[in-house]
Amino acid sequence: MSVLRLAIPSPLRRAFDYLPPAGMSEAQLHNLQPGSRVRVPFGRREVTGYLLGVEPDSDVPEKSLKAALAILDPVPLVNPRLLQLCYWAADYYHHPLGEVLKAIYPKRLRAGKTHQPLGTAGWRLTTHGLGLAPGALARSPRQAQTLTMLRERGTVKTAQLKDQGVSQAVLRSLRDKGLIEEAVVPMQAQPASSGQGLSLNPEQAIVISELLKAPAGFVCHLLEGVTGSGKTEIYLQLIADCLQRGQQALVLIPEIGLTPQTLNRFEQRFCANIAVFHSGLGDAQRYRAWEAARDGSAHIVIGTRSAIFTPLRNLGLIVVDEEHDGSYKQQDGFRYSARDVAVKRAQLEDCPILLGSATPSLESIHNALAGRYQHHRLTQRAGSGRMPTITTLDVRRQALQAGLSAALVSAIKDKLEAGQQALLFLNRRGYAPTLQCHDCGWIAECEACDARLTVHRRLRRLRCHHCGASRPLSRQCPHCHGNSLLAAGLGTEQTEEFLREQFSQWPVYRVDSDSMQGKDAMQDLVTEINKGEPCILLGTQMLTKGHHFPGVNLVAVIDTDAMLFSTDFRGEERMAQLLTQVAGRAGRADLPGSVMLQTHYPDHPALQAMLNCSYAQQAREQLARRQATGMPPAGQLLVLRTDCDDAECGEQFLQDLRDQTAADLPAGAAMIGPLPSPMQRRAGKFRSQLLLRAPNRRTAQAAAGLLVAVAETLPARRGLKWSIDIDPQDVF
Ligand code: ADP
Ligand code: ZN
Ligand code: ZN
Numbered sequence: 001m002s003v004l005r006l007a008i009p010s011p012l013r014r015a016f017d018y019l020p021p022a023g024m025s026e027a028q029l030h031n032l033q034p035g036s037r038v039r040v041p042f043g044r045r046e047v048t049g050y051l052l053g054v055e056p057d058s059d060v061p062e063k064s065l066k067a068a069l070a071i072l073d074p075v076p077l078v079n080p081r082l083l084q085l086c087y088w089a090a091d092y093y094h095h096p097l098g099e100v101l102k103a104i105y106p107k108r109l110r111a112g113k114t115h116q117p118l119g120t121a122g123w124r125l126t127t128h129g130l131g132l133a134p135g136a137l138a139r140s141p142r143q144a145q146t147l148t149m150l151r152e153r154g155t156v157k158t159a160q161l162k163d164q165g166v167s168q169a170v171l172r173s174l175r176d177k178g179l180i181e182e183a184v185v186p187m188q189a190q191p192a193s194s195g196q197g198l199s200l201n202p203e204q205a206i207v208i209s210e211l212l213k214a215p216a217g218f219v220c221h222l223l224e225g226v227t228g229s230g231k232t233e234i235y236l237q238l239i240a241d242c243l244q245r246g247q248q249a250l251v252l253i254p255e256i257g258l259t260p261q262t263l264n265r266f267e268q269r270f271c272a273n274i275a276v277f278h279s280g281l282g283d284a285q286r287y288r289a290w291e292a293a294r295d296g297s298a299h300i301v302i303g304t305r306s307a308i309f310t311p312l313r314n315l316g317l318i319v320v321d322e323e324h325d326g327s328y329k330q331q332d333g334f335r336y337s338a339r340d341v342a343v344k345r346a347q348l349e350d351c352p353i354l355l356g357s358a359t360p361s362l363e364s365i366h367n368a369l370a371g372r373y374q375h376h377r378l379t380q381r382a383g384s385g386r387m388p389t390i391t392t393l394d395v396r397r398q399a400l401q402a403g404l405s406a407a408l409v410s411a412i413k414d415k416l417e418a419g420q421q422a423l424l425f426l427n428r429r430g431y432a433p434t435l436q437c438h439d440c441g442w443i444a445e446c447e448a449c450d451a452r453l454t455v456h457r458r459l460r461r462l463r464c465h466h467c468g469a470s471r472p473l474s475r476q477c478p479h480c481h482g483n484s485l486l487a488a489g490l491g492t493e494q495t496e497e498f499l500r501e502q503f504s505q506w507p508v509y510r511v512d513s514d515s516m517q518g519k520d521a522m523q524d525l526v527t528e529i530n531k532g533e534p535c536i537l538l539g540t541q542m543l544t545k546g547h548h549f550p551g552v553n554l555v556a557v558i559d560t561d562a563m564l565f566s567t568d569f570r571g572e573e574r575m576a577q578l579l580t581q582v583a584g585r586a587g588r589a590d591l592p593g594s595v596m597l598q599t600h601y602p603d604h605p606a607l608q609a610m611l612n613c614s615y616a617q618q619a620r621e622q623l624a625r626r627q628a629t630g631m632p633p634a635g636q637l638l639v640l641r642t643d644c645d646d647a648e649c650g651e652q653f654l655q656d657l658r659d660q661t662a663a664d665l666p667a668g669a670a671m672i673g674p675l676p677s678p679m680q681r682r683a684g685k686f687r688s689q690l691l692l693r694a695p696n697r698r699t700a701q702a703a704a705g706l707l708v709a710v711a712e713t714l715p716a717r718r719g720l721k722w723s724i725d726i727d728p729q730d731v732f
């Protein structure tokens with residue numbers, strides 16, 4: 001008795017067997033291919049499962065098996081290579097396969113709706129209609145004519161039928177007789193073409209020729225090119241080559257804020273159908289983009305993290321821009337790295353992949369140095385731009401106003417008066433990170449997190465930046481009822497207020513997630529700034545990501561010290577990336593720019609390195625330190641996390657897990673913890689973690705398999721939830 005083996009979205013890491021739907025023949029059964037969606041009863045619900053295979057028998061006795069309700073896709077919608085990728089990802093990230101498969105489909109297909117191809121509404125003959133003898137409808141000549149037309153031309157668009165004088169009434173009566181049915185005339189994929197590229201400078205020309213020379217098939221290329229060196233031009237020319245071969249290109253970018261600018265450059269260069277995926281899409285738009293990628297009518301697919309799982313009919317190239325960016329890692333649920341999945345996908349599709357960044361991750365540099373990736377470099381700015389000079393601004397014993405030293409204020413003034421733009425970086429939004437009572441010392445804290453509330457003066461609210469809790473800002477201390485509440489520390493709102501007073505003749509633009517609401521906000525701002533009028537830009541990390549501001553020629557980091565003493569093992573890597581990216585906004589046109597880092601620690605080795613070494617050199621030195629400590633990419637890490645209403649419960653769970661796996665752990669793997677997470681309580685849940693370090697990937701995978709298998713057998717009390725994170729971004 002054959003059974004359908006299915007992956008079902010559920011926390012259970014196993015497959016489920018079902019009997020075929022009633023009335024299905026053996027022949028139909030054996031024509032089924034993995035990947036088809038199948039509607040099944042599951043517990044008390046009806047869900048969409050994904051076919052893994054038709055198996056000759058089941059471990060479950062036949063009488064306990066339920067029958068599937070319907071096969072939704074007679075032919076799977078995704079190709080075997082994408083399925084393989086999902087199998088790999090579920091295995092590598094130890095995430096339930098059903099959840100992984102579900103994640104690749106748009107909402108309506110997940111919900112079990114029939115697949116609708118893109119195209120135009122039309123009509124065709126039914127089997128019955130096809131079998132009808134000619135002349136059968138002799139008494140209704142209009143109907144007979146319509147049948148003849150459909151017999152000759154297959155599916156015909158409704159609009160064309162109307163043009164030929166076929167009325168709605170005729171179509172309706174033919175349909176009622178079961179002779180014709182509605183159908184979709186599929187989209188015709190038009191060939192794509194590319195406009196003239198820029199004429200390349202010598203460095204770019206070398207890179208392009210190396211890329212085009214590489215053998216067909218899978219190769220991973222790392223393009224390490226300083227900010228403004230013309231990486232995007234390289235992407236465009238490589239994509240042009242891919243389109244010319246008649247294949248599709250997939251481009252990953254880190255943030256939605258980047259989409260409009262990137263999209264413009266693509267639209268200007270290519271005469272092609274470009275499908276864009278980002279979190280701002282509605283369900284219907286997302287479905288159309290997905291389907292266009294799948295049926296091959298989209299030539300280029302551009303998207304953020306999750307776009308890496310887009311089905312593509314004929315993938316010929318993957319580009320991952322800003323490959324070091326933290327947003328490629330999904331931090332909850334299915335915790336995957338889109339960059340790493342992209343490399344695996346290129347391997348399975350046997351196509352080239354290009355990872356690009358001014359500040360590549362140590363992982364990618366490590367792979368390049370080990371010869372696994374082909375390494376390409378752009379060391380000069382393209383066109384006329386020159387690299388900025390970086391200096392520190394010692395603020396010890398200096399009076400600071402809203403975080404700014406007198407020296408910085410006067411540097412900003414000089415630039416504005418010279419008709420130039422200044423960009424100030426402060427990675428903390430809100431007015432002040434703390435509200436304190438001057439009389440009794442009370443501090444406003446979040447009720448659900450181990451965190452202070454941030455003062456948002458303009459909204460007159462206190463907000464938690466970790467769980468989103470929010471409450472009105474009052475003038476009175478709730479503890480002593482005094483009226484001396486003080487906003488302590490610095491946020492962008494406060495500095496903005498000061499700048500507006502100080503520089504009232506010039507516009508001040510604040511750029512953070514509070515001020516940049518709405519999907520066009522960032523694009524509108526970029527357009528405004530790039531008119532080139534003198535102004536001040538003040539913003540958080542949002543400002544540093546890939547935007548081009550040719551008129552900016554002073555960049556200042558207001559609170560450099562906030563980055564200096566991170567306890568995370570990636571702290572110094574992140575700082576070098578962030579400072580290099582911020583600095584990269586300066587001097588992009590013909591004026592040389594300058595970068596000022598305000599600090600109390602001008603002699604700190606990390607800052608000295610910023611002043612004296614390129615990012616490439618800093619990264620290599622950091623890599624040597626990782627090698628010495630066995631941290632990634634020299635070694636492998638994984639974290640098991642719990643979150644729970646009760647502080648002890650989570651830690652006990654992890655302790656039991658540690659005790660029960662210690663004896664069987666593969667040699668070389670070592671566990672650290674359990675320990676409370678750095679912020680133990682968040683959104684009302686207590687969080688703990690158990691860290692595992694291993695010398696190589698194989699050991700880490702074996703240990704992960706063991707931990708997950710044992711964790712699944714442990715009783716989880718009081719709503720405890722656990723998760724595993726392979727290659728975590730943050731651990732301390
Ligand atoms: P990156 O992606 O490395 O930051 P871009 O590709 O955005 O760099 O290029 C930076 C600027 O230099 C852009 O304005 C781009 O139009 C220009 N540019 C790139 N390549 C060339 C070239 N070969 N000749 C002239 N200008 C170029
Ligand atoms: Zn008080
Ligand atoms: Zn909170």
